[in-house]
Amino acid sequence: MECVFGLVGNGFAVVVADTSAVHSILVHKPNEDKILLLDSHKLMGASGEPGDRVQFTEYIQKNMSLYQFRNGIPLTTAAAANFTRGELASALRKNPYHVNILLAGYDKDIGPSLYYLDYIATLHKVDKAAFGYGSYFSLAMMDRHYHSGMSLEEAIDLVDKCITEIRSRLVVAPPNFVIKIVDKDGAREYAWRETIKDAPIPSD
Structure with missing residues (x-):
């Protein structure tokens, strides 16, 4: 029952994901x-098969670090999204990764952006x-309440x-969620939303 969603606001992007590692009916x-x-300025939220999710996202992260090390400049968010898309497409007819991705980033001259893969x-x-x-529910809420230029x-x-x-x-x-944002100051964790415990029943 994975849940990953994100949105772009005024000068920032937000990515939210549940924090449950599950298999069938078991929570690991x-x-x-x-x-x-x-x-420093890019986030990748992913859902899918746990092995594919971890292996593929780390593969993208390390290759982006290698590019920056070799060339002295980081990939832009658009370039990172297209590189990720190329790797998914190359693997599609060989050994496909069952992973879905939201890639958010902030570029100095462009601002925040969010890519769906x-x-x-x-x-x-x-x-x-x-x-x-x-x-089903997060998109419905965003369709109702989202507007461009949100604070x-x-x-x-x-x-x-x-x-x-x-x-x-x-x-x-899922009981718990993690929220991360990226803006001109960089990518970072914003907060956790943990299960609200039931209030104790008052005694007479």
Whole structure:
């Protein structure tokens, strides 16, 4: 029941992912971070088969570091998205990666951007996107409340609305989420949204 979603605001991009590592009906970890920092100004949120997700995202991260080491400049967000798309496409007819990706970044002359990549190497630049069962509800909330030029406070409020809707509507909802942002100051973790425990029943 993975949930990954993101949006672009005024000068920043936000990526949110659940933190549950599951297989079938078993939960292996409640604190799996599915949003990888590719470099100082890029984030990659991924969902899919755990092995493919970890292997592919780390492969992209290391190759971007190698490019920067060799050439002295980092890839732009658009270049990173196209490189990632190329690697997915190359693997598609050999040994495909079952992984879906939201790639967010901030470029000095362009600003924030968000790219949608799925496991069959589809690539789109978007303002908002989501993967997983939670996408049914997060996309509905974003369609209703999202507008271009959102402030960070408005974006986080919308993220909380999406998480609340996923928790209340999804039969097996992930309990915890991690929120990361990228802006002119870099990519970083913003907050965790952990399960709200039931209030104790008052005694008479």
